Amino acid sequence: ALLGYDWQLELGDAVALTAQSTTDLLISDLPVGYYPKDEVAHYQVNAAPEKTFAHHLLIEQGMRQLIPGGLGIFVAPANLFESDQAKQLLGYLQSDEVYLQGMLRFPDKLFVDPAVAKVLLILQRAGAQATQVEPVMLGQIPEVANKAANAQFISEFSTWMQDNHLKMPQD
Structure with a gap:
């Protein structure tokens, strides 16, 4: 409201949404736990x-909300592929609907308990001109205090995005 934008917010169950393909960028900090319904x-x-797992359902649902070629950026548990339900998630990520473009681990010092560590999962909905990147971006985000490592990381990440034609939407 301070910026003069017309906001319309609705409270609802994100897993139960039926609308699809409405946005080109989705950013989500995923809740962890079991979905009850x-x-x-x-x-x-x-x-x-x-x-x-609710976070698995929300990843798939989030990707449904994207237009073909849209990017989904998810803050997800670092142990995302180590659970007993990882097989189903990996099956979805290997389907023809989505491309796993990158996974970046946040610095360990950001988390008091290593069990709650997070990663930044970068997915792209198939379609339009989207293709699977080669190589998939896998890495560790540097510690916040390490300015030189962060500058190098940002440079390498930006180059990777450009080389793979992954563009953030413009205003």
Whole structure:
């Protein structure tokens, strides 16, 4: 409101949304836990008969909200691919619907408990001119206090984005 934008916010269940393909960039800090509504969790990442991880469902749902070629950037648990439900998530990420473009681990010092460490997961919805990048960006984000390492990281990351034609939307 301070910037003069017309905001319309609605409270709702993000997993149960039905609208699709409306945006070109999605940024999400994923909640971790089990999603309670089995009747809604009809996704490729579904772990039935067990409860499915909400963060897995929200990744798939978030990618559905993107236009073809849109980018999804998710703050996700660092152990994303180590759980008993990782097989379903990996299956979805290897489907023809989405490209896993990168995964960057946040500095360990950001987290008091290593069990809650996070990564930045970079996905792209298939379609338009989107292609799987080669190589996938895998790395460690430098410690905040290390200015030289951060400058080098930003430079390398920007070059990787340009080389792979991954563009952030412009105003």
